[in-house]
Amino acid sequence: MANKQLRNPILKLTGVDRAYHEAGRELVILKDADFSLQRGEMVALVAPSGAGKSTLLHTAGLLEHPDKGDVILDGRSCSALSDDERTAIRRNDVGFVYQFHHLLPEFSALENVMIPQMVRGLSPAAAAERAQQLLDYMKVGPRASHRPSELSGGEQQRVAIARAVANAPLVLLADEPTGNLDPQTAGYVFDALEALVRQSGLSALIATHNHELAARMDRRVTLKDGKVVDI
Numbered sequence: 367m368a369n370k371q372l373r374n375p376i377l378k379l380t381g382v383d384r385a386y387h388e389a390g391r392e393l394v395i396l397k398d399a400d401f402s403l404q405r406g407e408m409v410a411l412v413a414p415s416g417a418g419k420s421t422l423l424h425t426a427g428l429l430e431h432p433d434k435g436d437v438i439l440d441g442r443s444c445s446a447l448s449d450d451e452r453t454a455i456r457r458n459d460v461g462f463v464y465q466f467h468h469l470l471p472e473f474s475a476l477e478n479v480m481i482p483q484m485v486r487g488l489s490p491a492a493a494a495e496r497a498q499q500l501l502d503y504m505k506v507g508p509r510a511s512h513r514p515s516e517l518s519g520g521e522q523q524r525v526a527i528a529r530a531v532a533n534a535p536l537v538l539l540a541d542e543p544t545g546n547l548d549p550q551t552a553g554y555v556f557d558a559l560e561a562l563v564r565q566s567g568l569s570a571l572i573a574t575h576n577h578e579l580a581a582r583m584d585r586r587v588t589l590k591d592g593k594v595v596d597i
């Protein structure tokens with residue numbers, strides 16, 4: 367069984383190229399990059415600023431098209447899909463957490479976690495029930511009726527994490543989710559994130575500058591000469 371899972375990662379990037387073109391110059395970020403995320407695995411992406419962490423996460427999460435190569439999510443090749451199909455996969459199967467929470471300011475914490483579920487077709491009652499459970503799990507349940515501006519930075523990020531997993535995605539991608547927080551708050555938020563990932567068996571790729579947090583994950587990778595390599 368373990369062998370089967372190893373051959374069958376939840377997320378796979380194969381031979382991915384990605385370059386940006388600016389003022390006639392080519393900036394190569396990924397060059398024939400391969401990466402596999404196993405089911406239930408939590409992997410830290412640690413690389414200097416500008417190395418291409420966001421580019422890798424956006425490519426893995428189907429927000430950006432690779433110039434070459436493929437992204438395979440749960441065995442499904444995504445390179446030849448239409449934009450609509452990619453959007454549907456992104457909405458249902460990929461959870462994203464950013465450094466800044468990106469919560470909708472005019473909605474409460476509860477509503478922010480309900481909205482992606484309702485976009486997917488859940489009834490408001492069912493979405494509200496799951497949203498409250500997730501907020502309770504992230505220890506922000508009592509703040510459910512508050513708007514993002516009424517929450518602390520750590521609370522905002524915990525709501526953003528609850529929102530990212532609201533549709534029970536296959537993969538969670540996080541771009542420095544604790545990067546804006548003081549060390550103690552970052553620790554609390556990461557504790558909650560880790561507990562959620564571990565308990566739900568979610569697979570996660572998490573970019574972080576924090577070596578202490580990276581050390582708590584199953585594996586650490588970096589970007590070197592356009593490739594994803596273990597460190």
Ligand SMILES: Nc1ncnc2c1ncn2[C@@H]1O[C@H](COP(=O)(O)OP(=O)(O)OP(=O)(O)O)[C@@H](O)[C@H]1O
Nearest residue numbers: 386387388393395414415416417418419420421422
């Ligand atoms: N749309 C774009 N057009 C041109 N250059 C870009 C574009 N997006 C990113 N870049 C450049 O590509 C490089 C990699 O960017 P990326 O955001 O992936 O790095 P990062 O490792 O996530 O950085 P940070 O840790 O600072 O967020 C940077 O030099 C950036 O300036």
